[in-house]
Amino acid sequence: MGLDGRLRAVVGLAQAMAAAAAPRDSVRAAARAARLALDGSFAAISAWERERGRLRVLVNEGGLRPGEAEFPEDESYPVHDFPEITEFLHELWAGGGGPHAWVEHARGGRPGRRGEALRRRGRGTCVVAPIVLSGRAWGELYVARDDGLADFDGDDAEFAGVLAAVIAAGLAQNDRLEEARRLAFTDPLTGLANRRAVDMRLDEALEAHRRDGTVVSLVVCDLNGLKRVNDTLGHAAGDRLLERFGSVLSLCGAMLPGALAARLGGDEFCLVSVGPPADDVVRAGEELCRRAGGLELGEGVACGVASTGDPIGPVQSSRRLFRLADAAQYKAKAARSGGPVVAGRDTAVVRLADAAAREEPGERRRFRGRA
Numbered sequence: 001m002g003l004d005g006r007l008r009a010v011v012g013l014a015q016a017m018a019a020a021a022a023p024r025d026s027v028r029a030a031a032r033a034a035r036l037a038l039d040g041s042f043a044a045i046s047a048w049e050r051e052r053g054r055l056r057v058l059v060n061e062g063g064l065r066p067g068e069a070e071f072p073e074d075e076s077y078p079v080h081d082f083p084e085i086t087e088f089l090h091e092l093w094a095g096g097g098g099p100h101a102w103v104e105h106a107r108g109g110r111p112g113r114r115g116e117a118l119r120r121r122g123r124g125t126c127v128v129a130p131i132v133l134s135g136r137a138w139g140e141l142y143v144a145r146d147d148g149l150a151d152f153d154g155d156d157a158e159f160a161g162v163l164a165a166v167i168a169a170g171l172a173q174n175d176r177l178e179e180a181r182r183l184a185f186t187d188p189l190t191g192l193a194n195r196r197a198v199d200m201r202l203d204e205a206l207e208a209h210r211r212d213g214t215v216v217s218l219v220v221c222d223l224n225g226l227k228r229v230n231d232t233l234g235h236a237a238g239d240r241l242l243e244r245f246g247s248v249l250s251l252c253g254a255m256l257p258g259a260l261a262a263r264l265g266g267d268e269f270c271l272v273s274v275g276p277p278a279d280d281v282v283r284a285g286e287e288l289c290r291r292a293g294g295l296e297l298g299e300g301v302a303c304g305v306a307s308t309g310d311p312i313g314p315v316q317s318s319r320r321l322f323r324l325a326d327a328a329q330y331k332a333k334a335a336r337s338g339g340p341v342v343a344g345r346d347t348a349v350v351r352l353a354d355a356a357a358r359e360e361p362g363e364r365r366r367f368r369g370r371a
Contacts, residue, residue, distance in 0.1 A: 006159055009037035010166055017170035024059070024071065026174055030167045031061035031141075037163060038127065038156060040143035045131070045167070046077075047139040054078055055139065063146065065121045101129035101141075101160040103152045118144065125151040129164035133172055141167060189239060190246030193262035198272055201260050202318035205274040209308055209315065216315070217281040217307035219271040219340070220325040221249070221288065222333055225299030226267040233297070241297045245269065248295070252288040256280060270325070278309030278342075285340035293338065303340040304328025310344030320353075327353040 013033035020026035027045050035043035042062040046055045057075040060068045069075070104126050106118040118126060126144035130137050141164045145152065152160075185197035193201075208214040223245050230238040246263060253261040253271050260272040271288075273281050285303050292301035306324035308315050315321050324343040331349060332341040343349040 006037065006162075009033065010162060013037065013163060013166050014170060017167070018173070023174050023178065026170060028059045028061060028070070030170060031059050034141055034160070034163045034167070035062050035143055038143045038152070038160060039145070040127075041146040041149065042123065042144045044142045045139065046142065048137055049076075052076075058139075068121075101127055101157040101164065103127050103154070103157050105151060106147065122147050124149060127152040127157050127160045129157070129160040131164045131168050131171070133168050138168065138171070140164075187246075187263040190243055190263050192246050192250065192269070193260050195262070195264050198260065198262045198264065198270060199318060201272050201274070202321065205272065206315065206318060206321075208274065214275060215273075215277055215307060215309040216321070217271075217273040217276070217278060217305065217309065218321045218325045219273070219281065219285050219288070220264075220304045220306075220322070220329045221269040221271075221292075222302040222329055223267040223269065223292070223298060224301060224333075225297070228299070229297050237297060241295065242267070244295055245292060245298065245301070248291045249288065252284050252291065255284040255287065259284075273307075278305075278307035281305060281307055281309075282340060282342055285342075289337075289339050300338070302329050302333035302337070304330070304332055304343070304349075305340045306343040310342060312344040312350055323353040323356055324349065327356070 013030060016029035016033045017026045020029050031043040031045050034040075040062065042060070042064070044057055044060050046057045048054075049056050054076040057072050057077075060070055060072065060075075064070070104114040104118065106115055106124050114126065114128070118124065121144075123144040124147040126142060129141045131139045131141055141160060143152075143160060185193060185200075187194045202216070202218070205214065205216040209216045223242070226238055226241060229241050242263070246261070246269070249269050249271065250261045253259040256271070256273045256276045258274060259276075261269070262272070263269050271281075271284065273284075282305055285305050289301055289303050292298065304325045305328055306312060306321050308321075312324055327349045328341040328343045328346065330352070331337075331346065332339075335341075341349065343353065
């Protein structure tokens with residue numbers, strides 16, 4: 001492959017990673033593009049897990065041998081079997097150089113087990129290029145050719161280093177996108193999900209409910225005493241109260257497999273449960289009220305529950321589920337209830353929610369001032 005071909009290969013690799021729909025697809029696209037660019041038979045991308053002292057294979061691409069899977073569940077190798085990932089690279093960088101790729105052969109090579117692995121799998125030569133993020137070795141790109149094909153040479157190693165640098169840039173971009181997505185669906189103070197995440201989860205859950213009857217439940221909580229804490233102790237103390245209640249909500253949400261704990265805004269929080277029966281959701285609500293009552297600065301929580309597992313009538317949209325949970329929460333607050341009020345088990349709640357819907361059919365209703 002000439003210079004123009006290699007330039008096209010570099011551009012193609014970057015474009016393939018950028019076009020991938022998910023991080024796993026991006027890594028697979030990178031391995032495939034690198035294999036083709038180096039005219040290899042097989043390629044793999046591995047991550048160096050420092051805390052476990054191992055190289056973990058993320059993807060295998062190309063001609064797979066027995067025991068090799070495209071996306072292995074747990075294919076990993078102790079770093080001490082491949083000391084060059086730490087010792088060899090460190091020696092190079094300590095001298096002021098940058099990361100360098102190198103070539104190994106089945107018939108010999110550097111200390112370690114690369115040559116043995118090549119022979120065992122019927123491959124004759126490989127090129128290994130470190131993938132470096134933020135100045136630290138993140139992992140490696142490995143491209144091999146089957147036994148009988150031409151050996152990799154120094155030019156191939158240099159090109160592999162370029163490809164690894166492009167892969168590193170793509171991985172860094174993926175990390176930034178993932179962080180942006182996380183921030184878009186996360187409340188910055190508590191670390192819980194935000195309202196946008198709740199709306200998405202409810203829309204998906206109610207589609208499942210309409211399709212196969214999956215039970216969908218919503219617990220809406222209003223944290224009592226936040227204004228008093230803000231006015232008397234300051235907003236920093238109020239933020240601590242919100243954070244502590246967020247932790248309690250997360251803990252109680254863990255009682256319901258797959259539940260989403262969220263802060264809707266201000267002193268409002270919620271749990272979205274998909275699958276568990278209504279009784280389990282009510283028990284989680286009871287535990288939430290009990291634990292919230294023990295928070296040092298707060299005054300407990302008003303908690304309302306609405307579940308399609310209770311007699312609440314048809315639920316065609318998240319707005320109706322929110323109205324029902326809001327109405328139940330309003331009754332809990334007005335009665336200073338020590339536990340959750342449950343729509344459907346308290347028939348007045350359904351009447352209150354339906355009356356609000358008739359008055360303001362397109363809006364969520366907070367029921368302030370209603371009898």
